[in-house]
Amino acid sequence: MSWNSIIGQHRVKNILQHAITENKIAHGYCFWGMNGVGKDALALEFAKVVNCIDPLVTNNSIEACESCRSCHQANKLEHPNIKLVFSLPAGKSTDSRDDSPVSRLTDDQIKLIQEQMQLKSENPYHDITIPNASQIRISSIRDVKKSVTMSASQAGRRVVIISNADEMTTEAANAFLKTLEEPHDQVTLILTTARHDTLPQTILSRCQQIYCEPLSDEDITSNLVAKMDVDPSEARLISSFAQGSYAKACEFMDEDMRAMRLDVVDILRSALKRSAYRAELLTKIDKLTGEKDRTRVEMMLMLLMLWLRDCYTYSLTGIDSMIINIDQQETIGKFSGAFEGADYPAAIQAVEEAISHVRRNVQLQLTILTMLITCRRIFLREVA
Numbered sequence: 266m267s268w269n270s271i272i273g274q275h276r277v278k279n280i281l282q283h284a285i286t287e288n289k290i291a292h293g294y295c296f297w298g299m300n301g302v303g304k305d306a307l308a309l310e311f312a313k314v315v316n317c318i319d320p321l322v323t324n325n326s327i328e329a330c331e332s333c334r335s336c337h338q339a340n341k342l343e344h345p346n347i348k349l350v351f352s353l354p355a356g357k358s359t360d361s362r363d364d365s366p367v368s369r370l371t372d373d374q375i376k377l378i379q380e381q382m383q384l385k386s387e388n389p390y391h392d393i394t395i396p397n398a399s400q401i402r403i404s405s406i407r408d409v410k411k412s413v414t415m416s417a418s419q420a421g422r423r424v425v426i427i428s429n430a431d432e433m434t435t436e437a438a439n440a441f442l443k444t445l446e447e448p449h450d451q452v453t454l455i456l457t458t459a460r461h462d463t464l465p466q467t468i469l470s471r472c473q474q475i476y477c478e479p480l481s482d483e484d485i486t487s488n489l490v491a492k493m494d495v496d497p498s499e500a501r502l503i504s505s506f507a508q509g510s511y512a513k514a515c516e517f518m519d520e521d522m523r524a525m526r527l528d529v530v531d532i533l534r535s536a537l538k539r540s541a542y543r544a545e546l547l548t549k550i551d552k553l554t555g556e557k558d559r560t561r562v563e564m565m566l567m568l569l570m571l572w573l574r575d576c577y578t579y580s581l582t583g584i585d586s587m588i589i590n591i592d593q594q595e596t597i598g599k600f601s602g603a604f605e606g607a608d609y610p611a612a613i614q615a616v617e618e619a620i621s622h623v624r625r626n627v628q629l630q631l632t633i634l635t636m637l638i639t640c641r642r643i644f645l646r647e648v649a
């Protein structure tokens with residue numbers, strides 16, 4: 266890890282480095298922006314740099330040395346000055362004041378947390394996910410308070426990172442506000458959130474708010490190729506779906522996007538058969554929705570949308586290089602040739618509607634069938 270390994274976010278990196286070199290570090294920060302753009306990565310890097318024993322300083326930049334003891338501890342997320350707070354499962358009872366947030370958790374839960382921390386240390390874009398953990402509770406914030414008031418065991422600046430701070434309960438947020446209101450020397454509190462509008466104004470007004478923008482497709486593509494060893498054309502396909510989120514791109518990497526795209530285009534083809542299409546179509550829809558995995562269905566619909574957009578672009582321009590599904594040039598050319606003059610925007614809208622229905626928990630089979638019948642009407646110019 267170093268500033269360089271953080272994707273994009275040049276403006277934020279400059280703000281933070283400037284604050285460190287000018288000795289104008291704020292007591293509280295709120296890094297906000299959509300999921301997966303590197304807010305935690307920025308916070309962790311900042312924490313490492315301010316604790317590094319021998320940082321490399323030039324005119325406008327300051328880098329961690331990556332070789333001192335402090336840097337090693339920080340990279341392993343084992344630094345006594347750096348605390349990463351995130352949602353934990355409730356445990357059996359967490360109302361006792363002396364409880365640490367983990368004292369009531371089972372061994373299995375603790376093991377899971379350790380595994381997640383390990384993944385986070387290897388990839389700061391990893392989104393920590395623990396079953397039944399959707400709240401940052403008061404016990405975690407009491408723990409923060411305890412750690413910032415105790416004297417430090419190691420020189421440097423103590424940095425507390427509250428990841429997905431919007432998950433704090435009201436009680437936890439109130440307790441956090443108190444900690445924020447009593448600044449401690451050499452302590453910085455960083456909130457990261459994708460939903461900063463849901464945080465109390467009283468907290469936000471006491472933090473320096475820094476917006477972290479979505480990443481460019483080019484940045485995501487080049488990082489997938491360089492760091493994850495993804496094939497360039499696959500990387501381009503993935504990043505066009507990730508919508509500026511590297512974490513999302515990493516999730517998509519685990520799916521076989523090409524196979525999914527093949528399946529969904531195949532279903533569209535069945536829907537567009539001139540005759541005797543119904544039985545085949547229904548069987549395929551059943552197969553697609555059988556596992557009731559909404560995320561997967563949503564992803565497939567997004568793939569279909571992108572594919573239709575490509576067909577539309579190609580039908581208008583005839584230019585290969587404007588296609589995102591670059592490995593599908595021939596098929597896309599054929600499709601747009603077969604349905605010349607089709608109302609693509611209406612078909613794309615039908616897919617968009619289906620996606621929003623999938624998200625709103627509308628029955629899957631019905632949603633897909635309605636969408637495909639609409640597409641059929643559009644492409645075959647059937648009268649409703």
Ligand SMILES: [Zn+2]
Pocket residue numbers: 316317318319320329330331332333334335336
């Ligand atoms: Zn160092």
